[in-house]
Amino acid sequence: MTARKAINLKMLSETLGLSQTTVSRALNGFPEVAEKTRARVVEAAERLNYRPSPSAASLATGKSRMIGHVVSLSEHIMINPHFADFIAGAGEIYGENGYDILLRLASLEEQERIYRDLVDDQRVDGVVVHGPLTGDSRIGILNALGVPFVVHGRSDEEGADYCWMDVNNRRAFHRATKFLLDLGHQRIALINGLETMNFADRRRQGYESALEEAGIALDARLLHSSDMVEPYGYHATRTLMDLPEPPTAIVVASVLPAMGVTRALADLGLRAGADVSVIAFDDCLSFLQSGSKSGFGGRVPDIPYFTAVRSSIREAGKRVAQMLLERIDKPHGPLQSELWEADFVIGQTTAPPRQR
Amino acid sequence: MTARKAINLKMLSETLGLSQTTVSRALNGFPEVAEKTRARVVEAAERLNYRPSPSAASLATGKSRMIGHVVSLSEHIMINPHFADFIAGAGEIYGENGYDILLRLASLEEQERIYRDLVDDQRVDGVVVHGPLTGDSRIGILNALGVPFVVHGRSDEEGADYCWMDVNNRRAFHRATKFLLDLGHQRIALINGLETMNFADRRRQGYESALEEAGIALDARLLHSSDMVEPYGYHATRTLMDLPEPPTAIVVASVLPAMGVTRALADLGLRAGADVSVIAFDDCLSFLQSGSKSGFGGRVPDIPYFTAVRSSIREAGKRVAQMLLERIDKPHGPLQSELWEADFVIGQTTAPPRQR
DNA sequence: TTGTAGGCGTTATCAT
DNA sequence: ATGATAACGCCTACAA
Numbered sequence: 001m002t003a004r005k006a007i008n009l010k011m012l013s014e015t016l017g018l019s020q021t022t023v024s025r026a027l028n029g030f031p032e033v034a035e036k037t038r039a040r041v042v043e044a045a046e047r048l049n050y051r052p053s054p055s056a057a058s059l060a061t062g063k064s065r066m067i068g069h070v071v072s073l074s075e076h077i078m079i080n081p082h083f084a085d086f087i088a089g090a091g092e093i094y095g096e097n098g099y100d101i102l103l104r105l106a107s108l109e110e111q112e113r114i115y116r117d118l119v120d121d122q123r124v125d126g127v128v129v130h131g132p133l134t135g136d137s138r139i140g141i142l143n144a145l146g147v148p149f150v151v152h153g154r155s156d157e158e159g160a161d162y163c164w165m166d167v168n169n170r171r172a173f174h175r176a177t178k179f180l181l182d183l184g185h186q187r188i189a190l191i192n193g194l195e196t197m198n199f200a201d202r203r204r205q206g207y208e209s210a211l212e213e214a215g216i217a218l219d220a221r222l223l224h225s226s227d228m229v230e231p232y233g234y235h236a237t238r239t240l241m242d243l244p245e246p247p248t249a250i251v252v253a254s255v256l257p258a259m260g261v262t263r264a265l266a267d268l269g270l271r272a273g274a275d276v277s278v279i280a281f282d283d284c285l286s287f288l289q290s291g292s293k294s295g296f297g298g299r300v301p302d303i304p305y306f307t308a309v310r311s312s313i314r315e316a317g318k319r320v321a322q323m324l325l326e327r328i329d330k331p332h333g334p335l336q337s338e339l340w341e342a343d344f345v346i347g348q349t350t351a352p353p354r355q356r
Numbered sequence: 357m358t359a360r361k362a363i364n365l366k367m368l369s370e371t372l373g374l375s376q377t378t379v380s381r382a383l384n385g386f387p388e389v390a391e392k393t394r395a396r397v398v399e400a401a402e403r404l405n406y407r408p409s410p411s412a413a414s415l416a417t418g419k420s421r422m423i424g425h426v427v428s429l430s431e432h433i434m435i436n437p438h439f440a441d442f443i444a445g446a447g448e449i450y451g452e453n454g455y456d457i458l459l460r461l462a463s464l465e466e467q468e469r470i471y472r473d474l475v476d477d478q479r480v481d482g483v484v485v486h487g488p489l490t491g492d493s494r495i496g497i498l499n500a501l502g503v504p505f506v507v508h509g510r511s512d513e514e515g516a517d518y519c520w521m522d523v524n525n526r527r528a529f530h531r532a533t534k535f536l537l538d539l540g541h542q543r544i545a546l547i548n549g550l551e552t553m554n555f556a557d558r559r560r561q562g563y564e565s566a567l568e569e570a571g572i573a574l575d576a577r578l579l580h581s582s583d584m585v586e587p588y589g590y591h592a593t594r595t596l597m598d599l600p601e602p603p604t605a606i607v608v609a610s611v612l613p614a615m616g617v618t619r620a621l622a623d624l625g626l627r628a629g630a631d632v633s634v635i636a637f638d639d640c641l642s643f644l645q646s647g648s649k650s651g652f653g654g655r656v657p658d659i660p661y662f663t664a665v666r667s668s669i670r671e672a673g674k675r676v677a678q679m680l681l682e683r684i685d686k687p688h689g690p691l692q693s694e695l696w697e698a699d700f701v702i703g704q705t706t707a708p709p710r711q712r
Numbered sequence: 713t714t715g716t717a718g719g720c721g722t723t724a725t726c727a728t
Numbered sequence: 729a730t731g732a733t734a735a736c737g738c739c740t741a742c743a744a
Contacts, residue, residue: 006476008721019731024723034729054477055414056721059736064411066458073444080440080642088429088436091461100479102422103457105447120362121410123456229643256643259615263661266622286436287585287612305619364737375715380739388713412737415720 068124089317173206189247233260249277282308424480445673529562545603589616605633638664660703
């Protein structure tokens with residue numbers, strides 16, 4: 001039976017016969033307090049279930065122990081499942097370090113103002129930028145505000161003036177495209193994400209450079225760009241396969257539209273792999289994995305279905321959170337960024353092109 | 357160019373030549389302040405970009421204008437995409453009302469303590485309970501704490517002592533099963549969620565009661581229960597179809613495992629609809645919809661693929677948020693709960709059983 | 713209708 | 729090594 005009702009610093013210090021100052025110092029690990037005293041204080045605080053009031057502490061220090069995540073879950077609905085996995089990773093790190101997430105949903109246009117308010121009001125100690133565009137205005141604002149922040153992805157070519165963590169999208173898509181070329185494919189389509197998003201832009205560059213190196217001309221009819229939902233993959237594939245010369249292979253920016261690709265092919269009596277090769281970018285979304293809790297997981301090892309370039313968005317969430325906490329810890333340290341290479345995994349959806 | 361640097365109540369009142377009290381009252385809509393004064397104050401506040409400090413306000417009032425959402429995004433990974441859509445709906449309502457989300461990730465065992473701390477520390481004004489189990493201990497705790505809360509789903513049969521919003525899972529699954537029976541199916545499998553979850557329990561009851569009414573004995577081999585991820589649907593289906601007498605129809609608790617069902621059938625050279633009927637519970641997850649931004653949406657109307665019982669989890673999020681804010685507004689009003697009926701939509705995955 | 717003064721629970725400065 | 733005391737910025741009796 002531990003004590004329940006809230007206790008404050010004043011009560012605690014009176015109980016101990018010490019001043020609030022000393023108790024506060026003992027609890028916050030100041031060096032000048034006697035070890036013996038500290039031990040007494042810590043023990044009593046534990047026993048009486050003392051926890052400092054966050055709003056009082058925040059008022060006094062200006063720190064909130066909150067991390068702001070501002071996202072537009074309604075606009076680019078494709079990010080929803082990605083967001084959940086990212087936040088699952090980040091939240092794990094925050095939890096271990098006594099931070100909480102302040103989540104705000106807002107359209108992209110509102111986000112500048114929101115970041116500003118969040119920082120001015122001292123509601124957050126740091127901020128994560130989701131879904132950066134090429135030339136994203138949020139980054140300039142955050143730099144001007146002087147708040148610690150990390151961008152998940154990148155905004156520009158240079159990008160030496162902010163802290164980011166990104167996957168090497170260009171190389172990943174170059175590699176996927178090159179793999180299909182090496183198998184003998186000549187007509188390769190790209191079902192990309194929205195190309196205002198910087199990551200989609202880079203993916204396209206990777207795809208294009210691989211084709212160029214192989215001396216294959218780009219064909220605009222083979223390029224699609226949209227929000228990465230399942231029906232988009234479906235309709236894009238139907239459109240592609242209706243072409244006079246349909247593609248023999250498709251590179252898809254996410255497993256979500258890739259599922260739509262599979263469905264469209266099935267409707268046409270075709271199979272991914274045998275009839276049309278498909279490579280997807282795989283974020284290792286949890287609901288597509290057979291985790292240890294999923295009943296069959298572990299017992300039945302899954303052969304990956306899609307041939308894919310793969311990078312766990314959940315691990316990205318963890319790493320971004322770590323980087324941000326480090327930055328909050330020393331806001332004036334050097335800017336450090338990270339570029340991850342995606343894995344390449346061969347599944348069941350790629351093969352040499354059919355003879356015709 | 358509006359003023360930038362933070363301004364506080366003291367400065368604002370000095371600028372106006374009024375006391376802090378009057379300014380505060382004017383801004384907070386107290387009735388006794390003269391309309392003329394109020395107009396002056398409001399105008400100046402606007403112009404000088406005054407916003408009250410949240411931590412100071414919180415310290416003074418005990419209110420934080422934050423809503424606590426505690427979720428276990430790692431344990432039951434199936435909830436991830438569902439969670440994102442739910443929070444997208446809820447966040448919209450919060451935003452309109454000046455509330456923010458405090459998001460904390462934690463295992464189910466930790467959640468009791470976390471709710472307690474969140475409330476004791478006055479970090480949140482209200483709380484949402486996600487994924488209630490049958491006989492969920494969190495509800496008792498929250499009632500004891502006296503904090504406004506709404507449960508998304510239900511915990512018990514009675515449940516008159518807390519505020520909830522739920523879909524009529526029992527009726528939905530009764531209806532789906534009955535529909536298959538009416539088509540002539542006799543061997544109907546259930547690929548359910550984890551039955552420690554109350555919603556899964558109710559779904560099973562609906563399924564069972566329909567079979568009982570039709571005089572069909574339950575067959576444990578036709579029942580699966582696990583975390584609702586895609587590979588689970590796949591493996592469960594493979595197992596089912598390996599039975600000496602495989603089912604001719606399957607009811608699936610979510611479109612996520614339902615995608616796995618489709619994939620498994622395809623691997624066996626079977627098609628959902630023609631060979632095996634499939635009905636799924638559809639939460640209208642955004643990444644499976646063709647929204648207006650998805651490039652093809654609107655132009656190409658989608659015929660629903662799955663025959664489904666359907667209820668938008670995003671709308672549920674909105675409604676839960678509204679109910680919670682109402683409850684925060686009047687904490688001692690009568691407890692009001694809501695039960696929604698799921699829609700029934702006929703897609704391409706149901707047909708009378710094949711003759712054998 | 714407006715103002716004065718005290719309190720909310722910390723942290724931080726300056727003595728001792 | 730410890731203790732008074734003053735911020736932090738707002739709200740709210742109570743007084744006028």
